[in-house]
Amino acid sequence: MTERMRVGIVGASGYGGVQLVRLLLDHPNLEIVYVGGKSSAGQSFSELYPHLDQQFDLMIEPIDLDVIADRCEAVFLALPNGLACDLAPALIAKGCKVLDLSADYRFQNLDTYTAWYKKDREDRDLAETAVYGLPELYRSSIQESNLIGCAGCYCTASLLAIAPLLKQGLILPETAIIDAKSGASGGGRQAKVGMLLAEAGNSFGAYGVAGAHRHTPEIEEVCSELAGHPMRIQFTPHLIPMVRGILATVYATLRDPGLVREDLLTIYKAFYRSSPFVKILPAGVYPQTKWAAGTNVCYIGVAVDNRTDRVIVLSAIDNLIKGQSGQAVQCLNIMMGWPETLGLPTLAFYP
Template sequence: MKQVRVAIVGSTGYGGVELIRFLLQHPHVEITSVISSSNAGESITEGYPHLQDILPVTVLDAVDPELIRRKADVVFAATPSGISGKLVPALLDAGLRVIDLSGDFRLQSREAYEQWYKHEAPEPAVLQRAVYGLAEVYGDRVRDAELISNPGCYPTAALLGLIPAVEAGAVDPATVIIDAKSGVSGAGRGLGINYHYSEMNENFKTYKINKHQHIPEIESVLSERAGSAVTATFTPHLVPMTRGILCTTYASVTNDAYRMEDAWISLYRQYYEGRRFVRIRDRGRWPATKEVWGSNYCDIGFAYDERTGRITIVSVIDNLVKGAAGQAIQNLNLSFGWDEGAGLQSAPVYP
């Protein structure tokens, strides 16, 4: 089988480096270009010495669609929001397949994007070409897509934990509350006072209350799956760890068939049957971020409260893998018809 040539725009960010780590072990791809708008001409090993003598191509290319076209068949765009929206149209015009990790194509509403992201939205003609890449739910749409919009890290954990419940009519969507915690790598490698060691060590804080850009992404997908508008409360928190997201989600149970935990376990195992990267815990066992560290798994557990009539859903992912690079590669595999787990079959790193 001919190797597919891959370029990574934004190679010097955490998401880009995770793409490199997994793609190096992928049986069907070859990394032919690593790209950085700010460090072109330098070696990627200057910022990431751990890649020395591992990565076959180390000199960072400039962002040039024509150069990328000559070197690659597929482009991963691991850029900050606001950049991909301007770059991706030229990549598509060059005949490249694009998997975008930035968030610029996750919302079909330009007005919603500009309200929440504070950037000019991509043109409608380009937005219409984007397929939302929540692999376990939209895998059939991803196949043969020319532009795949990789979900955000928080939405991945929250949506995988909620969609089966919403589709089954097991909960009242109007009562959904998502309490989410993330490690600081979710903020990227850029400097910011909130992420200094002395600010984060032995500290625990919330941020962007009612203003986080992932709120409309979560609500739009839940609304589609529910068949009616869903408004959720989502509150993100930073915890002093490098990797991981834990979503503790609460909702009122409206279907008597789901007033026991075994029914939840059965529902979710049936929903995700054959999807190897979602693991459902046994009754009385709830996942922890360390148990998916460095892997593409999403682990989910449940607790039903008879006193309040509410279900608690706990979902965990590694924000840099299942929440970014790993799911992007999973989407690559689906789009080419390869085994879904190609390049991703490593066990979580523990302890």
Template sequence: MAKIPVAVVGASGYGGVQLVRLILGHPYLELVYLGGDSSAGQEFADIYPHLGHQLHCVVEPVDAQVIARKAQVVFLSLPNGVAPGLVPDLLAQGCQVFDLSADYRFRDMQIYQTWYGIERTDGAVAAKAVYGLPELYRESLVNATLVGCPGCYPTASLLALAPLLRQGLVAWDSIVIDAKSGTSGGGRQAKTHLLLAEADNSISAYGVGRHRHRPEIEQVCGDLAGQPVKVQFTPHLVPMVRGILATVYAQVRDPGLTTEDLLLIYQAFYRGKPWVRVLPPGVYPHTKWAWGTNMCYLGLELDPHTDRVIVISAIDNLLKGQAGQAVQCLNISRGWPETTGLPQLSFYP
């Protein structure tokens, strides 16, 4: 099979370099274009010298015409608000687009505009985008041409919640998501609070009660529950590079449920889904288990003292939470095995 030519736009960020790494190891893909504005003109190996023996490629200024001439598949890893200036053009010229920003994740453009403060005129295009969480929207991904890949927090949170919501097992207003992220989630741009000297050996909450990922999570929760769901979402910054741990709390409707019942329900829900692993009773995931892989690990407990279920999910925020998931979506859209070119085992420790 001839390899499919692929472009990565926004190549110098962490999403970009993960995409490059995955594409170089993917049997059906060929990297033909790296684009970026701040890094245009630079050798990619000058930005990431560890790739110098594998990749000789200059970052090009972003130009939809050039991209469409070279690539059939385009991954966009850009700041929010930039993709809408490229996507209509790319689609018109026959490209398949996987966008890693928030721009094509929302069904309701009004919600997007409220939370992101960006005017949008491409509502018709956005309406056709598929939400790229394959465990929940697999059918829509087959042959999809525009995929809005979810953020890292929603991925971890929704995989923890989905079986509960789909089966109506918990009180709709009882969901608390206490999420913890490594600092790479904040990107590669220099920001004071992400300096090692600031962020190391310290944990803190941020965006309490008003983080942008809350409406994204609620949109999908609504799909799963078949009715609006409000969630409490609190992100935290953890002194580590990669990984998200989401600790999710909800009140069960039926106090007779046990941990074993719920594990069976979760195992059934995720059967045949290679990127989610439900752990044995009493085992809760460590984010490091997922480091460098596309896995999501889930552990859970039903607490009879409080009639709450606690579900804990762990992913690598840059893979299952970003670049890996985008490749997983591509695999599904093309009919390839879902695991193609994606790492399953971490180099623990």
């Protein structure tokens, strides 16, 4: 049996951390040798998540970069925004591969990051070497990198939906609108009044309206690169009273009003022909979050409204898997030259 790669998780106590534990335990080529945290240090992982007791009971340790680098060949940073950039430079210098699940290494332009996340950075040279962790768009760059800024959950669903339209010049870019809904797990595990059942249950509302959500500049940066010129995107997120899942709906005016749905389906299938986790649905079938729950799959449906000359693209993912931890594992698979799908679930529990 080939020796497995030793990996660690920093920030293991949150939803991203526990999803990583589940995925890494099922991965044939990886072994978890370290889990670290600040507030949870000193507890066994099964104290936080008793359902894992029979399979995983490592002690959560203080965050010690020397210990991490000594044990781990690759490290997943599942931390709040603004913390990974304080740890990654030392880990990279010590020879670790780093996969950051926060926003710290997602931006090519660090001035944009600073403006939105209010964090001054001292690692600009390193940040310039980071690769945006959306495999379907940046697979070859990920393969050559040791530092990945994994794409955000809303961004993943939105960008996979809109990328073929921008790359092929099929829409008028200024008309693009993204309307997206997320389950409550997207807000993390820390207690927040707005996430209480009494607040969020039996209700449905928008937040981060009028370009106020932090994923807006991330979406815009990648869209601008795809389109070949600066873009502004109208992005509106919503909280929907379910645990997990994102449904993103993209609206845009077609550059050629003669295009029909079958044309676009052909284009989408060709664009994602080498992307095993993107499933383009047949004509008239539109994705549901339940289909993606617990998997690393993105389901995409396409429609054309000939009355308005608009294309409508719908994208469904699990925000904690394809939108977070599964995406990170997918990136590591690519970095290591392993099959992209290795250790990642593709079939949801249903119903």
